[in-house]
Amino acid sequence: MIVLPLKKILLQNNSLLIYLIIIVLFDVLLQLIPLTNVLGYEFSAFNSIFLTFVSGIFFISLIKKLISKKINKSLVKKYSINAIAAFLIIPLLTSLSHSLFTISCPIIDGLIFYLVITVPSVLIGYSLASLISIVSRKFNIFLFTLIFLIILFIPLLEFYFYPQIYFYNPIFAYYPGTIYDEGIRVSFKLVEYRIFNIIYFGLIAFFSTRSIFTSKNNFKTTILFLSLITSLIFFFVSPLLGFSTTYSRLKSELNDTAVTDHFIIHYPSQLDKNLIQAIAVYHEFYYSELQKFFGFDFPSKINSYLFLNDQQKKNLFGTANADVAKPWMNSTFITYSDVQTTLKHEIAHCYSSGFGTGIFKVAAGLNPYLIEGIAVAADPIYDDNDINYIAEVAFNNGYKSDLKNLFNPLSFFTQTSSLSYIYAGSFTKYLINKFGIDKFKLLYKSGNFENAFSEPFGQVVQNYYSTLIDSNYVSKKDEANYYFGRKSIFYKACPRYVANRIQIAQNYFVENNYSNAIKIFKGVLNISNNISAVIGYSDCLIKLNQIDEAKNVINKYIHQFRNTAYEYSLELKLGDIYSLENNYWKADSLYKILSKQNPNYTYFYLSNLRQDLLISDSLLLPYLKGNNFDKFYILKELNSSKYNYFSIPVLINLADSFNSDYDLFMKNFQFKIEVTDFASAFAMYKLSDYMIMHLDFQRARKIAALATRFDQDKNFNVIANENYYMAEWMYKNHVQILNSLKIY
Numbered sequence: 001m002i003v004l005p006l007k008k009i010l011l012q013n014n015s016l017l018i019y020l021i022i023i024v025l026f027d028v029l030l031q032l033i034p035l036t037n038v039l040g041y042e043f044s045a046f047n048s049i050f051l052t053f054v055s056g057i058f059f060i061s062l063i064k065k066l067i068s069k070k071i072n073k074s075l076v077k078k079y080s081i082n083a084i085a086a087f088l089i090i091p092l093l094t095s096l097s098h099s100l101f102t103i104s105c106p107i108i109d110g111l112i113f114y115l116v117i118t119v120p121s122v123l124i125g126y127s128l129a130s131l132i133s134i135v136s137r138k139f140n141i142f143l144f145t146l147i148f149l150i151i152l153f154i155p156l157l158e159f160y161f162y163p164q165i166y167f168y169n170p171i172f173a174y175y176p177g178t179i180y181d182e183g184i185r186v187s188f189k190l191v192e193y194r195i196f197n198i199i200y201f202g203l204i205a206f207f208s209t210r211s212i213f214t215s216k217n218n219f220k221t222t223i224l225f226l227s228l229i230t231s232l233i234f235f236f237v238s239p240l241l242g243f244s245t246t247y248s249r250l251k252s253e254l255n256d257t258a259v260t261d262h263f264i265i266h267y268p269s270q271l272d273k274n275l276i277q278a279i280a281v282y283h284e285f286y287y288s289e290l291q292k293f294f295g296f297d298f299p300s301k302i303n304s305y306l307f308l309n310d311q312q313k314k315n316l317f318g319t320a321n322a323d324v325a326k327p328w329m330n331s332t333f334i335t336y337s338d339v340q341t342t343l344k345h346e347i348a349h350c351y352s353s354g355f356g357t358g359i360f361k362v363a364a365g366l367n368p369y370l371i372e373g374i375a376v377a378a379d380p381i382y383d384d385n386d387i388n389y390i391a392e393v394a395f396n397n398g399y400k401s402d403l404k405n406l407f408n409p410l411s412f413f414t415q416t417s418s419l420s421y422i423y424a425g426s427f428t429k430y431l432i433n434k435f436g437i438d439k440f441k442l443l444y445k446s447g448n449f450e451n452a453f454s455e456p457f458g459q460v461v462q463n464y465y466s467t468l469i470d471s472n473y474v475s476k477k478d479e480a481n482y483y484f485g486r487k488s489i490f491y492k493a494c495p496r497y498v499a500n501r502i503q504i505a506q507n508y509f510v511e512n513n514y515s516n517a518i519k520i521f522k523g524v525l526n527i528s529n530n531i532s533a534v535i536g537y538s539d540c541l542i543k544l545n546q547i548d549e550a551k552n553v554i555n556k557y558i559h560q561f562r563n564t565a566y567e568y569s570l571e572l573k574l575g576d577i578y579s580l581e582n583n584y585w586k587a588d589s590l591y592k593i594l595s596k597q598n599p600n601y602t603y604f605y606l607s608n609l610r611q612d613l614l615i616s617d618s619l620l621l622p623y624l625k626g627n628n629f630d631k632f633y634i635l636k637e638l639n640s641s642k643y644n645y646f647s648i649p650v651l652i653n654l655a656d657s658f659n660s661d662y663d664l665f666m667k668n669f670q671f672k673i674e675v676t677d678f679a680s681a682f683a684m685y686k687l688s689d690y691m692i693m694h695l696d697f698q699r700a701r702k703i704a705a706l707a708t709r710f711d712q713d714k715n716f717n718v719i720a721n722e723n724y725y726m727a728e729w730m731y732k733n734h735v736q737i738l739n740s741l742k743i744y
Helices: 006-011 016-030 041-067 073-101 108-118 120-135 141-151 154-161 188-212 216-242 247-255 273-294 310-316 341-357 368-376 387-395 409-413 417-435 437-446 449-453 457-468 479-485 495-510 514-525 531-543 547-561 567-580 584-597 601-615 620-625 626-640 647-655 663-667 678-692 698-708 714-740
Strands: 168-169 173-177 256-259 265-268 303-309 324-327 331-335
Touching: 016 041, 016 173, 041 108, 041 141, 041 173, 041 188, 073 108, 073 120, 073 514, 108 173, 108 188, 108 409, 120 141, 120 173, 120 188, 120 216, 120 437, 141 449, 154 168, 173 188, 188 216, 216 547, 247 310, 265 620, 265 626, 273 303, 273 368, 273 678, 273 714, 303 310, 303 341, 303 514, 310 331, 310 449, 331 341, 331 663, 341 437, 368 409, 368 417, 368 437, 368 514, 368 584, 387 457, 387 714, 409 417, 417 437, 417 449, 417 457, 437 449, 449 457, 495 514, 495 531, 514 531, 514 547, 531 567, 547 567, 547 714, 567 584, 567 601, 567 620, 584 601, 601 620, 601 626, 601 647, 620 626, 620 698, 626 647, 647 678, 678 698, 678 714, 698 714
Parallel strands: 265 303, 303 331
Antiparallel strands: 168 173, 256 265, 324 331
16 A cells, blocks of 8 residues: 555645544544444444545545646545545544443444445545546535435435335445344345445546546546436336335235225235235224224225235335335335234324325424324224323333423434333323314424414323323333333444344254354343343253253343343243243242233233143143144143133134134134133133134124123223224124225
8 A cells, every 4th residue: 555654644735634533523423322333334324424425525625636736646646545544444443442442242243334335435435526526627516515415315215206115325325224123234135236336436436537637528428428327227227136116016026906995905915815805804994993083084095015924024115023104105014914903003194194294294393203193092002902001001100201302303212112102192192182183183284282282282291191190000010111111222232233143043043053043142142131132042952951051041131131021021931941840839930920910911821821731731841842733732622621711812823823724723612602801801802803814703793792791901991892893893894895895
């Protein structure tokens, strides 16, 4: 490498020192912000944006001095080499230095991100600078900034006009679309994209640099023309290469269509026709509910895109874990298995576009509290709980959200997402019940609280809080911990690295390569007390028949998760481990503790089911050791003489997992069903939903009615009655819906 004396590098003719100081300040600032304060995806992406711009401005200045002969050609080469090295080394050293004193994340993945995402940025900055320099010498900085911003914000056009929420872009390389998917890695697709970038911008840099020293205008025109044409060609062929998703590409994968009165449902051909019919009925039921809630008919059909699984959704849409709506497109995008849980919420987002504002037809100022609040209020069921009940549990057990931050969008994302959604939905529901939907629409459009409600914002918030106070809910600390005792991604240690490593370890586990999986899980636990790593580590040891060691792992880490959402999965796992070593007394005591804690419905029936399996001729051990088929037939045996209501939700889930024949499955219910307690009521609630998904609307209505007989739980009573109303509506309307349904 050509190296100049330090003084010349920094000061002579190029003011490099100023640029380096700016870069240092920028990267020091990144160390103060969550996610960018570690060497990883966010740090690399932000530096790629910043360095593309800074290097472009630097090289424009350098080229300008070269053209005006204030600096000679040989020095330009030397300055350029030293500048490129400094631009790329400073951010890396800043991040690594910060890591020595604070967060100690492994750097290998971070270095790969930096190499693939950030390193090409200086080349891109230089190529744009050289291209601009042959266009104009008078307004080159202005033109560079304009082109930089156009390229940077092209994803907004893709986001607006295409169905995707992921983006490939030369300036920041890649955006995954959501923070819900913590695992972001340097994929082959990203490397492939960056190689295209390097070739394209490298050629621009080469020919633009040559053209600077020639007066031939036709050569310069040719370079400009070819640069533009090549970029346009790439833009249009990118869907074929997998770098973007157009509607035609999406529909080629979701290649079947079902049309109802209010929806166009796009789905993969692998889905069963009967399932699509049930899903169509759900769509129309949700529409009828939202029509009443919002007070108007939606003016056009809503497009509903159903993905076969989370992986397909990630590949085509950009997220595995989140279901999403694009209100301005009248479109929802969900995994088909989420129809009963999130579809209504996403349709509500489309419905709210009827009074939304701006090009995205959402709340004024893109306020997430209002955007999510109205959708949650319109679909006020959260994990089989009434939204107001969950808000009361949170409020009375120390999980409070300061709604005075309602108009500070950042606060929505810096706390646990469940807390933000719950309070936003519950408060929105309170406002609508108190003031009416029309006044809330005014708030949604304007963002001005006092103008919408004619009451002081602070006073309304206090009045809402007063409705949540209930001493009966102070005893529900475990339920509150389960739903809200989680960290936002912004406060997790090395979240991207950890998520990626856990995924790799889980893949090893599926392949029965337990020794490699253990190494990775142990490595993760050295930097983060991650619940998935603890469970995965212990599961590997169980598979290797090292039961005592698995028990030691759980006992070692369980105290770190006290009063968090993850305590209960560890208690259940520890109980299972004690069962595997035939220590049934300790196992039973843990199951009883978990049942008493009752963090949510699932843990309640799982812990009680295990207690019953212990009693029933020690069926628990073969149940825990068996695969899904073994479990299914053990539970069938458990129900052979009388119903074990704790087992029915599990039976339903197992039947779904291997597509059990519906009529054959229903032969398990030959005895009279008696609803006398919560367990039997909840089982019937789940069974009625299962019946609906198999078009058995008549029996679903009867079973849903049985679930309402238990009235000792206010929260469940709301859910059971809502479920019965749905089953009744579907029973009355399904014939008309299915007769008008068109499947292509």
